[in-house]
Amino acid sequence: MDTQPGLLRCYRHPEAETGVRCARCERPICPQCMIPASVGFQCPECVRNGSGTGHAAGANQPRTLAGGRVAADGRxxxxxxxxxxxxxxxxxxxxxxxxxxxxxxxxxxxxxxxxxxxxxxxxxxxxxxxxxxxxxxxxxxxxxxxxxxxxxxxxxxxxxxxxxxxxxxxxxxxxxxxxxxxxxxxxxxxxxxxxxxxxxxxxxxxxxxxxxxxxxxxxxxxxxxxxxxxxxxxxxxxxxxxxxxxxxxxxxxxxxxxxxxxxxxxxxxxxxxxxxxxxxxxxxxxxxx
The missing domain is CATH 1.20.1540.10 (Rhomboid-like)
Structure with missing residues (x-):
């Protein structure tokens, strides 16, 4: 299969090319793995890790591109x-x-x-x-x-x-x-x-x-x-x-x-x-x- 130069491959589906990265961990993700977030898309693992409660949830909250916590009100x-x-x-x-x-x-x-x-x-x-x-x-x-x-x-x-x-x-x-x-x-x-x-x-x-x-x-x-x-x-x-x-x-x-x-x-x-x-x-x- 021909590939386009510069495109990455999804970390969960190596056969799928993509130009999108997870907004939290920055791993490449394909459309099948893209989960909409308040900023961009996140991978299933980041969404799963950030969905708990209590102290663990606070430690694993989704992060912005710069590493800050994703807030409900972005303004x-x-x-x-x-x-x-x-x-x-x-x-x-x-x-x-x-x-x-x-x-x-x-x-x-x-x-x-x-x-x-x-x-x-x-x-x-x-x-x-x-x-x-x-x-x-x-x-x-x-x-x-x-x-x-x-x-x-x-x-x-x-x-x-x-x-x-x-x-x-x-x-x-x-x-x-x-x-x-x-x-x-x-x-x-x-x-x-x-x-x-x-x-x-x-x-x-x-x-x-x-x-x-x-x-x-x-x-x-x-x-x-x-x-x-x-x-x-x-x-x-x-x-x-x-x-x-x-x-x-x-x-x-x-x-x-x-x-x-x-x-x-x-x-x-x-x-x-x-x-x-x-x-x-x-x-x-x-x-x-």
């Missing part, structure tokens, strides 16, 4: 992040510019208020690196970022699992703010979840390649968004690029980590990105002060 963390963004958006509409002054990221590290008080990350207000990533002032900006978070987060969160997905979102947001802090013009205020959204876009690219899916939709989406980033005025390209790079790096480590050292590689990659951000912020603050 729970996404919903929480959107709720935080919505709460701050409403607060800005009620309180006004005073809240923006207190929480937004300030280019160049700091500004001096009319009363002579300096404010900004360089003056110890490090929280702005994260609060600015959940802050929106204009409705179109808020809606565009929330649409991206909902659509792409719905793809990425089930693949990583809740804890890893939350780490990806926070590191992408922080890395976007960090690059904006380093490169944005002096006294420019930056805000919005764009760094986080671009981190998810980077994760989408890595996942599509890891799953051997058609990457053209993801790459086209990235190209269109980068075109908008660099052609429209008033957009913080620094936050977009910082989030995108962090999203690619963190997700690549999560889905390509060897199973025997998965936690070590994943935690190490997240820690490395965090240390790079910390080093940039410390160096920039030292230069400014």
């Amino acid at each position: 729970l963390v996404t919903k929480i992040l959107m709720a935080i963004n919505l709460a701050l958006f409403i607060a800005v509409q009620v309180v006004g510019d005073r809240l923006l002054d207190d929480l937004a990221l300030i280019g160049g590290g700091h500004v001096v208020l009319p009363n002579g008080e300096p404010v900004g990350v360089a003056d110890g207000e490090w929280y702005r690196l994260l609060t600015s990533a959940f802050l929106h002032q204009e409705l179109p900006h808020f809606l565009f970022n929330m649409l991206g978070l909902w659509m792409i987060g719905g793809i990425v969160e089930p693949e990583l699992g809740r804890i890893r997905y939350a780490a990806l979102c926070l590191l992408s947001a922080l890395s976007g703010s960090t690059l904006a802090y380093l490169l944005s013009p002096h006294t420019q205020f930056s805000l919005g979840a764009s760094g986080m959204v671009y981190g998810l876009i980077g994760a989408w690219i890595v996942l599509a390649r890891r799953r051997r899916q058609d990457m053209r939709p993801a790459l086209l989406f990235v190209a269109l968004n980068l075109l908008i980033t660099f052609t429209r005025p008033g957009i913080s390209w620094e936050a977009h690029i910082g989030g995108l790079v962090a999203g690619v790096l963190v997700t690549y480590a999560m889905v390509h980590a060897p199973r025997a050292r998965r936690d070590l590689v994943q935690y190490g990659a997240c820690g490395l990105v965090l240390l790079i951000d910390l080093g940039i912020v410390l160096a920039r603050s030292a230069a400014l002060t």
Whole structure:
């Protein structure tokens, strides 16, 4: 029988060619062995091992591509992040510019208020690196970022699992703010979840390649968004690029980590990105002060 190059053979039915792997153990499975799961398909053994009760069931629960637990609600963390963004958006509409002054990221590290008080990350207000990533002032900006978070987060969160997905979102947001802090013009205020959204876009690219899916939709989406980033005025390209790079790096480590050292590689990659951000912020603050 002729075989197509690149196709695998089912581990239970060696005569059957397949291009699908179990979402949990990654063994090749044919249509006869494919059991639909919340993410992709699983083999009969993984489904059987994860169907017990008590402690054994918890130890053998189906796992995501990155090793996280498969959850019934694949968008729970996404919903929480959107709720935080919505709460701050409403607060800005009620309180006004005073809240923006207190929480937004300030280019160049700091500004001096009319009363002579300096404010900004360089003056110890490090929280702005994260609060600015959940802050929106204009409705179109808020809606565009929330649409991206909902659509792409719905793809990425089930693949990583809740804890890893939350780490990806926070590191992408922080890395976007960090690059904006380093490169944005002096006294420019930056805000919005764009760094986080671009981190998810980077994760989408890595996942599509890891799953051997058609990457053209993801790459086209990235190209269109980068075109908008660099052609429209008033957009913080620094936050977009910082989030995108962090999203690619963190997700690549999560889905390509060897199973025997998965936690070590994943935690190490997240820690490395965090240390790079910390080093940039410390160096920039030292230069400014």
